[in-house]
Amino acid sequence: MSKKEAQKKSWFKGLKAEFRKIIWPDKETLAKQTAAVVSVSVVLGAIIAVIDFLVQNGVDLLVR
Secondary structure, X not given: OOHHHHHHHHHXXXXXXXXXXXXXXXXXXXXXXXXXXXXXXXXXXXXXXXXXXXXXXXXXXXXX
């Protein structure tokens, strides 16, 4: 076995070991976190849209 092949095997062994350490969330936690991310994204999107609208109108008033 060449040094390169040994390195690949070692890398995959390390990767497999790291995947075993992952603690996957249960369905309830996943649902709560997903809902939190979606709701924060919607709120921030709305805030950005309002700020954009206000800035656009402000620029339009200055240009006239």
